[in-house]
Amino acid sequence: MLGYTITQWLFGIISFLSIMFALMVVFTRNPINSVLYLVLTFFCIAAHYLLLNAQFLAIVHIAVYAGAIMVLFLFVIMLMNLNQDSEPQKTMMSKLIAGIIGGLLLVVLVGALKGTEQLQLSQVGHSEIGIVKNLGRVLFHEYLFPFEIVSILLLSALVGAIMIGKKEIK
Amino acid sequence: MINGISINMYLMLSTILFTIGAVGVMARRNTIILFMCIELMLNAVNLLLVAFSVLHNDSAGQVFVFFVMAVAASEVAVGLAILSMIYKNIKSIDSDLLKNLKN
Numbered sequence: 001m002l003g004y005t006i007t008q009w010l011f012g013i014i015s016f017l018s019i020m021f022a023l024m025v026v027f028t029r030n031p032i033n034s035v036l037y038l039v040l041t042f043f044c045i046a047a048h049y050l051l052l053n054a055q056f057l058a059i060v061h062i063a064v065y066a067g068a069i070m071v072l073f074l075f076v077i078m079l080m081n082l083n084q085d086s087e088p089q090k091t092m093m094s095k096l097i098a099g100i101i102g103g104l105l106l107v108v109l110v111g112a113l114k115g116t117e118q119l120q121l122s123q124v125g126h127s128e129i130g131i132v133k134n135l136g137r138v139l140f141h142e143y144l145f146p147f148e149i150v151s152i153l154l155l156s157a158l159v160g161a162i163m164i165g166k167k168e169i170k
Numbered sequence: 171m172i173n174g175i176s177i178n179m180y181l182m183l184s185t186i187l188f189t190i191g192a193v194g195v196m197a198r199r200n201t202i203i204l205f206m207c208i209e210l211m212l213n214a215v216n217l218l219l220v221a222f223s224v225l226h227n228d229s230a231g232q233v234f235v236f237f238v239m240a241v242a243a244s245e246v247a248v249g250l251a252i253l254s255m256i257y258k259n260i261k262s263i264d265s266d267l268l269k270n271l272k273n
Binding site for chain 2: 005007008011015018019022023025026031034035038041042045048049051052053054056057060061064065068069072073076077079080082087088089090094095097098099101102105106109110113114129130134135138139142143146150153154156157158160161162164165
């Protein structure tokens with residue numbers, strides 16, 4: 001098909017979808033729709049991980065982001081009863097300035113990255129580093145100490161969230 | 171058969187996603203949406219880390235993405251707790267109203 005392989009077609013379609021959904025996250029008025037579009041964006045990014053043969057990360061990404069974090073967001077938004085009417089809007093001027101600054105950022109980053117040499121991701125599809133067996137071995141041998149530190153970080157975040165969220169005891 | 175995507179495509183995609191996140195942080199006032207745009211920027215960087223880890227056939231990038239996800243999860247938990255307390259106190263999560271530290 002027009003000289004492109006099926007992987008390139010898949011990459012193009014998924015990239016287009018992820019950019020569209022990411023734009024919808026920013027430009028949708030209703031916060032709940034915004035969260036749902038962000039979930040779709042995360043699914044597209046998980047598809048990118050699968051395309052890169054990083055299966056473990058794809059599953060963890062869906063479980064952690066789409067499963068846990070976005071449900072937390074949705075829960076908080078519904079708890080606060082936010083909808084389109086209560087949504088605060090910036091003035092047209094500051095939106096315009098934000099757009100200009102974003103466009104400049106894009107131009108600078110693209111200009112800086114354009115000069116990098118063309119390298120092909122030749123390992124895609126044959127790379128075995130992303131599967132659970134190999135990544136688990138690396139994680140529990142070379143990165144065992146950071147892994148344990150992360151568990152302490154999650155525990156302290158849990159305790160901190162509860163401490164912040166609870167009512168003041170007089 | 172499965173190859174032929176250059177790293178520059180991943181660079182461009184990540185740059186665009188990162189910029190969309192940055193514009194979202196600047197253009198919105200709802201603090202929860204700001205959080206979501208920060209998540210979007212984190213994910214753009216994660217995607218690029220995975221792409222480079224596959225390019226160099228090195229697991230370190232993917233392990234790092236795993237740790238970034240853990241840090242993002244704890245950040246969101248604490249951040250949303252703070253936001254719900256702010257909402258309880260001032261009945262709004264408009265970021266323009268959060269300027270009590272100014273004076």
